[in-house]
Amino acid sequence: MLKWAALFGAAISVVIMFLLTWWAAFIAFGIVIFLLGYILYKKPDVNWGSSMQASLYNMALNYSVGLSQVDEHVKNYRPQCLVLTGPPNFHPDLVDFVGTFTKNLSLMLCSNVLIGLWKQKMPESRLTADGHTKWLMKRKIKAFYTDVVAENLRSGVQMLIQTAGLGKMRPNIPVLGYKRNWRMVSSQSLEDYVGILHDAFDFKYGVCLMRMKEGSRAAPSIGWSWLGATQNIPGSKDYSWEARFIAGLWVGSRDGPLIHVNPTTLASEQQASTIFQREQGKKTIDIYWLFDSGGLALLIPYLLGHKKWWGKCKIGVFVSGQINMMDEEKKVIVSLLSKFRLSFHEVHILPDISQKPPPEHIKRFDDLIAPFRLNDGFKDEATVNEIRQGCPWKISDKEVDKNRAKVAVVMWGSLQVRLNEILLDYSQDMALIAITLPISRKGCPRSLYMAWLKTLSQDLQPLIILIRGNQENTLTFYCQ
Template sequence: MLLISWSFTVVSLALASLIYYYVSIKGKAGDWGDGFKSAYFQLALRSLRSLGANQVHPKNWYPIPLVFCRPWGKLPENVPCHPKLADFANCMKKKGRGMSIFVSILDGDYHELAEDAKEACKQLSTYIDYKSCEGVAEIVVAPNMSEGFRGIVQTMGLGNLKPNIVVMRYPEIWRRENLKEIPATFVGIINDCVVANKAVVIVKGLDEWPNEYQMQYGTIDLYWIVRDGGLMLLLSQLLRTKKSFENCKIQVFCIAEEDSDAEELKADVKKFLYDLRMQAEVIVISMKSWDAQIEGGSPQDDWLEPITAAQQRIASYLAESAQADGKPIVVNEQQVEKFLYTTLKLNSTILRYSRMAAVVLVSLPPPPVNQPAYFYMEYMDLLVENVPRLLIVRGYRRDVVTLFT
């Protein structure tokens, strides 16, 4: 048109601009759809169907954290999640890929709190965007925390995009705030994860967790007590890929009984790490078993005070429960002493070898059967005491690392 008549070209462009301006100002706004979004939607459906629901090979396994934002409720009302929880969730991304699901539970009736849940979901989504974390926000309304989490762990996600790791912070406030309902909720969450075959990562010392600009030096110490499919090793490698932990070295501590062959165990673990192409120093620590401790006599003097204090708290709990329910709780006192000794011994070992570590990873002991939840919290408090930054890890019934990871 410009070659035929430049004047008509100018007039046509001017008229088109006026019409566009008039429609944009006076025209009725509407969402007419987007062809690209439709294509993305179809591609996502096709990809989800191709993934299926069968277990993926360990070399294709990616952590999909289910981040439990407010499990213990002690945050300001306008704060949807602990500020450092998203920083930790970003540390669990494998090669920068993966998705996190941030969930929170509102106690109450769904019909009454539906609008509050929508508003809370918007706040949580804003928090995720602010933290530059790849993930989605979900708010669930349930009568209580335990029932809400049980529904979440069963239904959240689709196919192989279901979350496979539950991440939450350790309830350090339960004794200070005298929150007596926390032990039962905490143990219930762990047991639900065991039944649903979900891994668990509990963060202690979340307030001290570094952001991406706070460089850490020292070591990442792993206290490998039970076989967890390599999840603890994978987490340590993922931490080292982040800028804040890239200068840290990995140390693997293997706990063995005194009568076991420590050198053979050390050689086996070294070969296993070599096959996985993981560089780490292996240290075997011999620990006296409970039976040997009983035969050897009373515990060390520096252990008497914390064990005695824990036993007194347990005795007070039993007395209060018997007074409230009208019938005493029967427990195996020797079994309780065994758990107290084991957790305190492990805590003293961590403080001895890893006091200056950047972060410590330790296996999560399973809740003992036929014991009140309060007892388990006493054991856990002894385990984590005076350890500033601790990840308590429980794997699940499959391998997450192979020679090809």
């Protein structure tokens, strides 16, 4: 009502101005139009300020405070993602993947860990933050950017998990890339990577890993000038700059920044094209729902399948079952998905998931973990304990035998081999494969766990998403 009264008053004032002195009114209008045209032509780089900005801030603040007073319910669940990208322009695939299913739906926060001393890294943080935000805006990704300075990678991610977000708008899923170079990096790097997954579960977060055949990384672009690209990683051997990428997290040098950032060119650089910006046509998204952890492994592919470039894709669900009860189990799963109102096209029962893989495939897995074996079968206990203290990532013979002997935990060693065979048989030509992420107990050697993930996704062409919830329900029978 007030804005219409103001508009009416302004119109009356213009009319009165012309009635009193028409020639002076024309001169005043001419001067205003000339100044407006000059400003529009010159386009000065200046922020004039606006009362609308203050109003938007007040609205956002009031709504955020009001949202904190709303009780959590499964019907209000949103997959709010903390994307561990490092510099976002280095990982456009990871950015586009999360941006696709969170757009106009939930929170997306891109994050970077700067390793080193606070006084050395803070200037770099201030210099790059605005450029990364503008890069996200130019890519039309509705996301925030933040970074932290920490002594090491894991402590930096712990800071982000604890402090990122505001009120109820806080991340509940860290999203990171698969660590492809896990066999080359230092033991501490491997410990940090797997430790981040355990930390996320300890904080009641879900976890999402993304693995692409080509890897999720863009080459350093014109916004970044590379300094010392062949320098070694502290505490490790002679590795190239590729080894500096930790699962989508950029790790800088402790002695100072490895890169010089130009914020102006960062926002104006040429945008890299990814699979998430292309029409997928009538392909298929396969979901391997092997363990129930709250339904997150179903929800994210479902949201992705309802977006622009993925809308024509069919969605199939694979679950394990018994060969003599396949029809009954399929009816149960179809009924369950219909109650969740998830419009999946196909449901498949896998009765042979627990079959023992061929010996040659088991040998391939054994060859994969061979460099990390302790080979302690004929050594005394004191010698073994001494070796384990210096090399905690090493795999003992007891660990290998335990995972082979347990039929249920063959789903770590043998089951991952068997699942890989099933994936190659059923889903080699799909657009995307979503699999329930296997987790390990905290005492499991990190190299053994990474070997499981490597074996599970080996030789697969499609994009692979490994998802695990935190037992929080994300789907409901209740109507919205």
